[in-house]
Amino acid sequence: MKKIFGYVAALCLLAPMSGWAQRTHVRAAERLLQAEKPNYSEIRRLLGLAEAHEETKADPYTYYIRGLVDHQLYKAEYRKLTTPGIPGDTATMFRHVVDELPAWLRADSLDQRPNAQGRVQPRFTKRIQDFLKEDAPKMYDAGLFYLDHKDYARASRAFDYALQAQRLLLPAGERVLKADSTTANLAYYALVSAYTGKLYPEVIRLGKEYRDLSTNQNEVYQFIARSHLAQQDTLGALPLLEEGARRFPKTTFFFGKLISIHQAQGNYKAAVALIDEAIKAAPTNPNLLVLRGNVYFMAQDWVHATEVYKQVLKLSPDNYDALFNLGQVYYNQAVSLLANPLATKLDEHKAKDYFRQSLPHLEAAYKRSPDQVRELLGNVYYRLGLEQRYAELHQEKQ
Incomplete structure (x- = not known):
């Protein structure tokens, strides 16, 4: 009986000791980071053990240190590049400054959970914000660097992370980005990078979050609608096309695509009604009138098509x-x-x-x-x- 009791007691002690051991791994990783020449392979191994454990994988401390690793590597490369006579690698510097963010987003998310008393008492968010005040603009620079090198996937990711860093820098209790010039430019560059790289699912994801914060919204709405259409997603494209037609009535792309969809469905009356709505806003726009003639052309209504094309040629011979x-x-x-x-x-x-x-x-x-x-x-x-x-x-x- 005593043996059984002792075995159960040992099991009861094992679980908390195991979690304690994993937290020790995180503390050891932090101490190694402070060394003159940090052993990053060992640091990552220790953090990997902590992230795999049930207790420490939900501890913001684990991810704070994980982000700190890439931040420190970024700073080391930055010092090389800004010190005469010491060679450095710009691509490596930008890779690390971008890579620090996912871990810090995770740390902040876990840090915002209420404790047993229902209170939110973040331990790491303020420290992360202090780092990001300097690092967020470098993520913007990283996006421009990748864009210049036509690495559109990395460019879009860097701009997106720069936006998320801006959100993380907002005061406690605020996580909604405001439409200022920095946000508008970042949103546009994230979308244009993804679209140029034909990363259509990413364009759609970014569009849901940032399209109304972006500069050049006419162009952005076109990117998102075109991305839906590139994936044969007419249903997803329709709301974007309808909103674009409403907001930018002088841009024939939105009406043109809507009309094409209605034509493909044989709904010529709806197509003509759309064009007539657009013509109210721009009665002398020859491109809109051509679209109207094209609808009649597709319907083989030669009389009305002839009338419209002649009207266009009076305005634009x-x-x-x-x-x-x-x-x-x-x-x-x-x-x-x-x-x-x-x-x-x-x-x-x-x-x-x-x-x-x-x-x-x-x-x-x-x-x-x-x-x-x-x-x-x-x-x-x-x-x-x-x-x-x-x-x-x-x-x-x-």
């Missing part, structure tokens, strides 16, 4: 889209008549007239974009019996 599309409208009407097996001589006469009407518009469009227009224009020349012009057109291609 050299508008390539209106010229080419109007030429296609006339061409399609002619071909439709001739494709009818019951076509009469009168239909053939009307078709030829449509070909004649398409000709000046296609010739004007050809001057702007020969490669795109050449084949259609050649067909019109052929249909009208203009062999010389047809031959000259194909000689130009050669």
